[in-house]
Each structure stands twice: as C-alpha cells, then as structure tokens.
Amino acid sequence: MEATGYDHWRLAQFFYKNEVIVSVVNPLSEKLFIQMKLAKVKTDKSDAKAICGYAKINEVSLYKAFTEIQSECLQLFRLLDCYLKKQTATKSKKLSLIAVSNKLLKQCFAIAKSSRPYNENYVSVLRLK
Numbered sequence: 546m547e548a549t550g551y552d553h554w555r556l557a558q559f560f561y562k563n564e565v566i567v568s569v570v571n572p573l574s575e576k577l578f579i580q581m582k583l584a585k586v587k588t589d590k591s592d593a594k595a596i597c598g599y600a601k602i603n604e605v606s607l608y609k610a611f612t613e614i615q616s617e618c619l620q621l622f623r624l625l626d627c628y629l630k631k632q633t634a635t636k637s638k639k640l641s642l643i644a645v646s647n648k649l650l651k652q653c654f655a656i657a658k659s660s661r662p663y664n665e666n667y668v669s670v671l672r673l674k
Contacts, residue, residue: 547572547596554619561610568605575599
C-alpha cells in the first residue's frame with residue numbers, strides 16, 4: 546500500500562495484527578515508477594495495479610508494526626498537529642476579519658465626515674496604478 550499519512554498507518558496496523566502480509570511504499574517512488582511507464586490513466590484501479598507492479602519489480606520491505614507505546618505517541622503527535630493547524634487557521638480567520646472590520650470602520654468614518662449620503666454604486670475618481 547501507499548503511505549498516505551495517518552490513514553495507511555491504521556490499515557497497516559490492522560493487517561499486521563490480523564497476520565496479513567503488508568508493505569508500505571513511499572508515494573514519491575511509486576509516482577515516479579508510474580511516470581516512467583507513461584501511464585495516462587489515473588484511477589484508483591490503475592494506481593492499485595501500478596503499486597502491485599512496483600512491488601513485483603522492486604524489493605519492498607515488509608511492514609513492521611509499532612509497539613503500543615509507539616502507536617500512542619504517534620496518535621498524540623497527529624492530534625497535536627491537527628490542533629496546531631486549527632489554531633493557525635483560526636488566527637488567520639481572525640486577522641482577516643479584523644482587517645475587513647477595520648476597512649469598513651474607516652469607510653464609515655469617511656462617509657460620516659463627508660456629510661454625504663451613502664451610495665453603494667460609488668466609484669472612486671482616484672485610480673491606483
């Protein structure tokens with residue numbers, strides 16, 4: 546199977562515990578193998594055939610399962626990574642919301658200072674180049 550982050554690990558662990566022989570292949574080397582064959586079709590079925598062909602030609606190592614402690618550490622690191630990504634996304638959303646709010650406030654103050662009624666179709670005469 547192709548290494549796909551967290552998903553392949555859980556499936557490989559399951560297969561290993563149920564005594565099914567499995568190998569995990571580096572996606573980059575498998576991708577280069579497909580490109581060498583000049584395959585034009587990109588479907589799950591064609592990918593599965595390509596991975597099988599890659600394993601027949603190249604020597605792939607058998608998957609060695611993690612211990613329970615290693616598995617728990619990996620899960621905790623994945624969870625931490627997920628929280629960090631969410632925190633970063635939240636910060637970005639907050640910053641963009643603050644920027645938009647700031648711009649709207651400036652426009653409101655400009656309208657209030659000018660004593661002109663608001664015109665939603667207004668086009669500035671100043672053009673930035």
